[in-house]
Amino acid sequence: MIYKRYLLVFLSGIFILAGCETLRVSRPIMPVKEYEKMIAGRLDADYVGTARCLSACHSHDGIKHNFEASTMGAQLSKKSGMPIVDCESCHGPGSLAIEGITPEKVEQDRKEGKETKCKFETLLDFKTLPAQALSLICLKCHTANATFNLHNWNAATHSINDVSCSDCHKIHKGPDLIVSPKETSEMCYRCHQEARAEFSLPSHHPVPEKKVFCTDCHDPHGGVLSEKLLRKNTIKEQCTQCHADKEGPYVYEHAETMENCSTCHNWHGSVNNNLLIVREPFLCLQCHEGHRISSTSSVESKSSYYTRCTDCHSTIHGTDIPSASGKGRFIQ
């Protein structure tokens, strides 16, 4: 495993030397230190604390109340009794932003019918920060140790493709920061429209019905080994997490087809019954020839057995029971 990883690093080294043009996105690869500098904020500013930040300005009261009611805002340091996370933990040091703002000035502005604005340009400008730097703001505290989900973050598809924590987690949407399974599909469809289309096909996993959730199968922060952010090592393991009856082993296996459920099934949705990639009998006829059967069968008409092979071969995923001829024909 480790050997393989070295090989990969070695090969990708060659790849980069061989031709940067072929890389999908051309963006400079920066050392983490550079991102750290970006999120340090203005070096000539000082941290002043939320109380001083917001004492004169009530336009952010809503944000403040929500934040203080959230798990993140409610954490107090055991040592100092001070909040562990405050506005400046993310927005950067605020002394320059509030410079010159006094209760008198706010009162004066109010009389003149003006709104007092802080110099927010001196705070971190989230709109221009690269995604990696934005995520680093959160990763300062949410290390893989503190937030276990994040142990695969750096190598995962989302972080590699410039999706940042705050693309999904809206810190100021309300006091509840937990993402409930029910809100995930809408969160994901914002960027994955094709998945929405797949889940509206006639046969689909009941995601729209809110019985199964994107996060049952995917970990948006990074999957185990697999590049599609799956929670399990293989598609089969992912499927049998819920469909344990299809796992086997059986005395009569359907050969190697069962190693990967997606030989026959789609994962999100399909126009065919039972999420099949191709409808019966064509699914079976990809690998088998059709056949006639002897008169002992109750189904005599040719058309019926060419429509649904599984009317007879009903234990198509494998069985422990031999057929009449003593073989594994998945008849029952």
Ligand code: HEC
């Ligand atoms: C955990 C990080 C974090 C903390 C703590 C935080 N913010 Fe924010 N804030 C953000 C992010 C990220 C944005 C950008 C908008 C977004 O993605 O939700 C933002 C946006 C804002 C905005 C712009 C208006 C808006 O809603 O887009 C204001 C104002 C603001 N924050 C004020 C505050 C105040 C006041 C506090 C302290 C009570 C605070 N923030 C604490 C991360 C944070």
Ligand code: HEC
């Ligand atoms: C200064 C440290 C710090 C920073 C920076 C920070 N967090 Fe947090 N966050 C915490 C702490 C402490 C908690 C509460 C304890 C916990 O649940 O881990 C928390 C809780 C959360 C929760 C809720 C977890 C729960 O179970 O209720 C979410 C979601 C979250 N943070 C996301 C973010 C995002 C996104 C960012 C970056 C925009 C961020 N945090 C930045 C320290 C931080």
Ligand code: HEC
């Ligand atoms: C693609 C969307 C997405 C991105 C990007 C993302 N998250 Fe999450 N996050 C979720 C979803 C959905 C959940 C809830 C399900 C789960 O636990 O996996 C969650 C859960 C969490 C939790 C646990 C609290 C909760 O809401 O259940 C924390 C803490 C957290 N994320 C922090 C982060 C941090 C820090 C980053 C960036 C390094 C990040 N997330 C990036 C979607 C995302």
Ligand code: HEC
């Ligand atoms: C802000 C946009 C954004 C959001 C929100 C988002 N994603 Fe993604 N996701 C991406 C990008 C960009 C990629 C990179 C691959 C691509 O181009 O599709 C990606 C890739 C993926 C992949 C791997 C696809 C592949 O071909 O390797 C999966 C699986 C995935 N996202 C699931 C989710 C889930 C589940 C959610 C919701 C919790 C979610 N995403 C939310 C932008 C997003």
Ligand code: HEC
């Ligand atoms: C029942 C499990 C399951 C659920 C639920 C699920 N997915 Fe997937 N998803 C998969 C599997 C399996 C793959 C393919 C993995 C592979 O090719 O290795 C996949 C692939 C993807 C991809 C990559 C593109 C593609 O279709 O190959 C995206 C993006 C994605 N899923 C997003 C989502 C979103 C968004 C949701 C929720 C709305 C969701 N998934 C719900 C199992 C699931």
Ligand code: HEC
């Ligand atoms: C989180 C649990 C879960 C996972 C993981 C899961 N399924 Fe399902 N599956 C369900 C549920 C729930 C249903 C709907 C059952 C019902 O309606 O009675 C379902 C239905 C199905 C159906 C029947 C669909 C229909 O139209 O009747 C098939 C086929 C199927 N799943 C295959 C798979 C495959 C293949 C995978 C792996 C890619 C998988 N499932 C992963 C929970 C899951």
Ligand code: HEC
């Ligand atoms: C050789 C093709 C094939 C493979 C491989 C396959 N299936 Fe199926 N599956 C079918 C067919 C055909 C049906 C419809 C059966 C019927 O109509 O009686 C079906 C139906 C199902 C159903 C819904 C009906 C039921 O029996 O509950 C589920 C769930 C399911 N498969 C899960 C799986 C899982 C999980 C895997 C991988 C471990 C898998 N299948 C692999 C062909 C296959």
Ligand code: HEC
């Ligand atoms: C991806 C190819 C593939 C698909 C699709 C497939 N099978 Fe198979 N099937 C095999 C292989 C390989 C074997 C084992 C080799 C053999 O003896 O023919 C097998 C074995 C069988 C057997 C036992 C044959 C014997 O000689 O012991 C039956 C019956 C069978 N399949 C029926 C079906 C039916 C019905 C379908 C459609 C629902 C189907 N298969 C779909 C590849 C496939």
Ligand code: HEC
């Ligand atoms: C009316 C019931 C019935 C239908 C429908 C049916 N089969 Fe069969 N099939 C059987 C029986 C019975 C056997 C022999 C069982 C035994 O050997 O004990 C068999 C045997 C097989 C075999 C084993 C190889 C052989 O020729 O002996 C394969 C492969 C097979 N069927 C595939 C299919 C496919 C593909 C379809 C759909 C196009 C299908 N069957 C439809 C009843 C049926």
